[in-house]
Amino acid sequence: MKIIISILFICGLAFFVIFMSLLEPQNLLGTEFDVRVINGFTNNSSLPLVVWCSSKENDLGGRALQEKDDFSWRLRTNCWGSSYNHFVCTMKWDEKRRRFDAFKIPRDIQRCGPLRKCSWLVREDGFYFSNDEVNWKKDFSW
Numbered sequence: 001m002k003i004i005i006s007i008l009f010i011c012g013l014a015f016f017v018i019f020m021s022l023l024e025p026q027n028l029l030g031t032e033f034d035v036r037v038i039n040g041f042t043n044n045s046s047l048p049l050v051v052w053c054s055s056k057e058n059d060l061g062g063r064a065l066q067e068k069d070d071f072s073w074r075l076r077t078n079c080w081g082s083s084y085n086h087f088v089c090t091m092k093w094d095e096k097r098r099r100f101d102a103f104k105i106p107r108d109i110q111r112c113g114p115l116r117k118c119s120w121l122v123r124e125d126g127f128y129f130s131n132d133e134v135n136w137k138k139d140f141s142w
Contacts, residue, residue, distance in 0.1 A: 033116045035103045036072040037089060039065035040121040040128070049122055053089040053102055060087075077105060091122060096142045100127060 039049040048064035051071050063071045077085050089102040101107070103118055112118040113131035121128040126141040 030076040030078045031109075031116060032074055032076050033103065033108070033112055033118055034072060034074050035087065036070050036117070036119045036133075037065075037091075037102065038070040038119065038121045039067055040123040041067055041093070042124070047094055050092040051089055053087055055085070055087045058087075075103065077109070089120075091127075093122075098127070098142050100140070 037051055037053070041049060048066050048069075050062060050064050052062040053060045053071065053073070060071075060073055063069075065071060073087075075085060075087070085103065085105050086101065087103040088099060090099045091097065102120060108118050111129075111131065115131060117131050117133070119130045119133050120139075121130065121136055125138075127139050128136040129139045130136045
């Protein structure tokens, strides 16, 4: 009897995994997202925007971005939603400094849209988000 229950459980589990992979394969295999931070300052001539981004498991390092320069990376989510998928960036420009979540699964999995593009435009008055790099919405100030 125990063997039959074990076999039924394993078959049920296998059926569930197959069904989920056919229904929503990105949940099983993960989904790729492109994250991009763009220096949108209009007059920062000699002062670059300094950007440093990392997750718990992956330090992407720092960059000094001049006007219109960008810093981008690609990540793949996993079905566990680990901190590997949570990227935090620290921005510094002149005397201003701000730390923010550049990518966080609960917030961005839908927000980044069908193109899976999560773009940040940093301007003098704040941080703007877009999932198509055409329509920008101010998310927060410095």
